[in-house]
Amino acid sequence: MTDETRGLRNGLTNYGDRDFSLYLRRSFAQSMGISRTLLDKPVVGIAYTPSGFNNCHRHFPELLEAVKRGVLAAGALPLEFPTVSLGEGFLFPTSLRFRNLMAMDTEEMIRAQPMDSVVLMGGCDKTVPAQLMGALSANLPAVQLVGGPMMTGRYQGERLGACTDCRRFWGRFRAGDIGRQQIDEVENNLATTSGTCAVMGTASTMACITEALGMLLPGTAAIPAVHADRLRAAEETGRLAVSLIGSDRTPDKIITNESLENAIRVLLALGGSTNAIIHLTAIAGRAGVPVSLKRLNELSETTPVLVNLKPSGSNYMEDFHAAGGMGAVLRELRPLLHLDCLTITGETLRERLDATEGWVGRDVIAPLDKPLEEKGGLVALFGNLAPQGAILKRSAADRTLFEKTGRAVVFTSLQDLAARIDDPDLDVTADDFLVLQNAGPHSDSGMPEAGYLPIPKKLAAQGVKDIVRISDARMSGTAFGTIVLHVTPDAASGGPLGLVRSGDQIRLSVEGKSIELLVSDDELAQRMAQRPDDVKPRRRGYDKLYADHVTGADAGCDFDFMQQLPHDHEHC
Structure with a gap:
């Protein structure tokens, strides 16, 4: 990058006259009251995601000012720009449907606007993966800043x-x-403060994974949103973004096969959100790196659970931060990690860990040789019910249900579930398996966090706390229970889950990593032949784009045309 292609000289609007384009741009920039001195500086873009529909990002205006302080102190011009913001509880039918839209918005605005590096300000569940996906595809030097968890x-x-x-x-x-x-x-x-959920839900899981990937300032994943250190982290992130200008620390150099394996190890040790598997797979797809659920199982067998946080444990994110946070977890996992991975600061992970020590709260973070559980928090299941895999969060499940055969009680849709789950005449016992169909990525519902099927009211009144539940949906990272999720292929795309009928027997084996529908192949073939033709509704706009191009959970639910694109290393 030269002086002629940096800052506001970068990516000039094409009028057929480069000098006129720069002249016009500078004149418009001066209308914002920016001095000529600053207009000659390199530019740090700030992908800014506040929204009245996103409670997690309520504190972002103050956080933005801290980022700008850091950028200015380091000698560059900070310019924020808005993108789509995804507030988890405010989107219909579900936030996952719009993650890819935010990723596209982020990518295109990074590519289209004149900036030399970018700070990604996110936090709420889908915003961080969307920003990492977009940044990887744009491949401009980028650093993530998360908003932090709320206090209890x-x-x-x-x-x-x-x-x-x-x-x-x-x-x-x-x-x-x-x-x-x-x-x-x-x-x-x-929920009494700004910030993301106070437990190891999807937002905090993605923050921790991003630090493990090397895309986040070290030690900042778990700082509470309302803590003064969160503002100091934002200021330092602004300085770091300036140091990235002209460097080769682009996302594709940091998010690699090895750093992704490190992130999966961390996910397993945290007992983190099942959603993270979908997001990591989508992020990896932008880097052209496949994520195998069979490899997940291999890593899970050798990665113990070390972190005692809800929903798998008893503590909260503020406790995790006080106990040493991600630095402590990475130091414990060190023998299992790829240590030569580059991080956003320019150090390798090995150099970062060599340089850090600190007190560890052992009531929250266990040592590697005395883990909370010997095996990782997540396991992938395969079988004739899930030929391309399903996910179970075993660290938040009832072990007495891990090896079990049960009778299926089937709900054909979310509407059917809502209508019948509390019917006193529902034929269900605590030994049955609840099965939800048509809630996957190819359904009209867009794979909501509906996999946490409620315990039927008549069973709940009897004191039943858990029951095996199976679906092609997702569940919140804050949820718990013996819940099989992300069954792939999903029912709406013709997967065998759609063939299950009430009364069928299903066998679950967590030890065998299997989920089997105990129905003969001949019977399943007959059921398949009897399925009615799928009448697709007329769609328009983004809804049509999503329906036509979303992939299955095993490919991260990204759009098929967005994955494994060759990087254009010039920001033009």
């Missing part, structure tokens, strides 16, 4: 953290253990 609330002397505790109390409410006044008081105290 209080209810009658008990700590509350969204959203694991919201599910726990909602289960008690459905069972009749607590009344409307109590559940309303819990609602008022679940």
